[in-house]
Amino acid sequence: MSKRDLGxxxxxxxxxxxxxxxxxxxxxxxxxxxxxxxxxxxxERPGRAPVRQRPVWVGPALAASVxxxxxxxxxxxxxxxxxxxxxxxxxxxxxxxxxxxAFSDGSVVTLAADSRVDVAYVAxxxxxxxxxxxxxFKVAHxxxxxxxxxxxxxxxxxxxxxxxxxxxxxxxxxxxxEGVVRVALSESGRxxxxxxxxxxxxxxxxxxxxxxxxxRGNTGFIRQAADIDADSAVAWTRGRLVFQGExxxxxxxxxxxxxxxxxxLTDPRAADIPVYGVVNQGDTAAIRDLIANPRAVAVESRxx
Numbered sequence: 001m002s003k004r005d006l007g008x009x010x011x012x013x014x015x016x017x018x019x020x021x022x023x024x025x026x027x028x029x030x031x032x033x034x035x036x037x038x039x040x041x042x043x044e045r046p047g048r049a050p051v052r053q054r055p056v057w058v059g060p061a062l063a064a065s066v067x068x069x070x071x072x073x074x075x076x077x078x079x080x081x082x083x084x085x086x087x088x089x090x091x092x093x094x095x096x097x098x099x100x101x102a103f104s105d106g107s108v109v110t111l112a113a114d115s116r117v118d119v120a121y122v123a124x125x126x127x128x129x130x131x132x133x134x135x136x137f138k139v140a141h142x143x144x145x146x147x148x149x150x151x152x153x154x155x156x157x158x159x160x161x162x163x164x165x166x167x168x169x170x171x172x173x174x175x176x177x178e179g180v181v182r183v184a185l186s187e188s189g190r191x192x193x194x195x196x197x198x199x200x201x202x203x204x205x206x207x208x209x210x211x212x213x214x215x216r217g218n219t220g221f222i223r224q225a226a227d228i229d230a231d232s233a234v235a236w237t238r239g240r241l242v243f244q245g246e247x248x249x250x251x252x253x254x255x256x257x258x259x260x261x262x263x264x265l266t267d268p269r270a271a272d273i274p275v276y277g278v279v280n281q282g283d284t285a286a287i288r289d290l291i292a293n294p295r296a297v298a299v300e301s302r303x304x
Contacts, residue, residue: 089118089119089120090116090117090118090119090131091111091116091117091119092111092115092116092117093111093112093113093114093115093116093133094113094114095113095114095257095258096113096257096258096259096260096281096282097113098110098111098112098113098236098237099111101117101119103121103126103140105121105126105140105142105145106140107126107137107138107139107140107147108137108138109128109135109136109137109138110135110136110138110237111133111134111135112133112134112135112136112166112236112257113133113257113258114132114133114257115130115132115133115134115135116130116131116132116133117129117130117131117135118131123145124144124145125145125146125148126142126145126146126147126148127148127150128147128148128149128150129149129150129151130149130150130151130165130167130172131167132167133166133167134164134165134166134167134236135149135164135165136162136163136164136177136234136237137149137158137162137163137164137165138162139158139159139160139161139162139163139179140160141159141160142159142160143159146158146159147159149165151165151167151172152167152172153167153171153172153185153209153210153211154172154183154184154185154209154210154220154222155183155184156174156181156182156183157181157182157183157184158179158180158181158182159179160179161176161177161178161179161180161181162176162177162178162179163175163176163177163178163179163181163201164177164233164234170210170212171208171209171210171221172208172209172210173206173207173208173209173225174201174206174207174209175205175206175228175233176201176202176203176204176205176206177203177230177233177234178203178230179202179203180200180201180202180203181200181201182198182199182200182201183198183199183200183201183207183209183222184197184198185197185198185209185210185211185220185222197220197221197222198222199222203230204228204229204230205224206224206225206226206228206233207222207223207224207225208221208222208223208225209221209222209223226244226245228244232244235278236281239280239281240278240279240280240281241254241255241258241278241279241280241281242277242278243275243276243277243278243279243290244276245274245275245276246274246275247271247272247273247274247275248265248270248271248272248273248274248275248291248296248297249265249271249272251275251287252264252265252287252297255279255281255283255284255287256284258281258282259281259282259283259284260282260302261284261299261300261301261302262284262299262300262301262302263284263287263297263298263299263300264297264298264299264300265296265297266295266296266297266298267293267295267296269296270291270293270296270297273291273292273296275287275290275291276290277289277290284299285299
């Protein structure tokens, strides 16, 4: 262990390190945080424990007790290698909650509000299923163990990269922040297809994929969506919501995921109005400043 004493700065330094903003840290502080985190990874995997919802810093003197926790600094800690058989763990977030899941192989998943991911790390594959909601995946490089994010609409495969996946009713969407990913439809999305339906996406690209239902049967699709800059794609992990022309109805749904009160559309004719701007998560009143007719939405208190 390093002997550098972070003192009262320790919580802020370690939170910055966990949030992936370590480039802003002093090199000595970054080295201390990294060394401490790597040291924790040397312990055997602990049993399950309740997830802490607030970051906690434990100094070196108490480090041994930290190893008994399955959760540290808001992150679910899992060790590698896992048993040969598949062991699934589910992690979910509630309303207005974000959660960071850190794995000892270096991969990190940030789960958005009202989301759920099932994790199954096995010897030859790192497989996660995004059941609902949205998540940002930062994948540690390991060619021998592909990292697969499965959704009911298809799956995203990566080796070492960062990408955001959101799951909707009719389709899923992936935005590549770094590297390259491969999107492939599930078997149900390509019945009778001679060749698998798949497509590569690179940094700055966004793909939508799923299965369209029609009178003549279901048809799988992967299509290029409007690209978005990487910083905007992951703004939600920093407490911001960026809108670049999404219809007001979708904007309302997204804002409500993080708000204590609730936005309600009062004028159905305004549902498809495009919205542009940046707001803080939970700031329902700010949406009124982004649309020409503020009366088209109302703010209601949620029932306790």
